[in-house]
Amino acid sequence: MAQHKVARSVVVDAPAEKVFDILASPGRHAEFDGSGTVRDAVRGPERLGPGDEFGMDMRMGVPYRMANRVVEFEEGRLIAWRHFGVHRWRFETEPLSDGTCRVTETFDYSAGGPALRFGYMLAGWPARNGRSIEQTLVRLKDLVEGGA
Template sequence: MTRSVHIMNQENVNATLTVAVPAARVFAVLADPASHAAIDGTGWVQEAVNQAPLTEVGQIFRMDMHHADHPDGDYRVVNKVQVLDPPRAIGWLTGYDKGDGQLEFGGWIWRYDLTPLGPSKTEVTLTYDWSAVPDSVRAYLRFPPFGPDHLINSLRHLAELVPGR
């Protein structure tokens, strides 16, 4: 397993890890919302509310979350699939339900890019990009909202999870 962590600029951060698993198997785990709590490097993701596999751009899936600094502690996010290119890329915007059926997204995206390095090896790059976050959100949220180890921890969890799937 090789790894690297990069801060590309002020607007996004990424990490890369090579895993000894075919890209299609890695993609299948990432496209399964039920696996996201096990992958998460912060411990904030608790459980997938919607457990259907991610199969199309625009698909909505919700996650129950917990963060000690959140006003409610427990909360729910709404994710919208933004990128879906099996088995090479998957990504989603994160937001919330405004309570009236309207969804609002904050402008940040989670994206995984998978590069096959042969039949049973894949380079996985996880990118967190907040370049589209408006100033009104930046006024009360710090970006990125997690420490530098979060992305590589998530990739390590993914690497541990995938072989068993």
């Protein structure tokens, strides 16, 4: 794994398209968020595409709103967004030969300068993001396989 990225993967017993449909629906993000910070989509399209903007109600101690923009998009395979910061949250779906798919979530903070990357490390964000990603993938797998 490249430096300044935190990634985890899980195999989901469903086609990649089904998983991607949930990932591309901001109104469903709170259902699988493992960080405990995502509350609800407050603006934007029902289904995301390249360059789309969407807003989320969040809570990390106190409630706040976050505006995001889709910065990477490949239908059915890749979606990534960022807010005002330079880091990205990326989801990739990889179809497997048995009809399942591998889902990889990556928190990518490589675009920030050395001071920003050092600040993330000092604050413990990579480890914290790793734990959140692991929980997100468990929740996403349960959501998709549960027939939602």
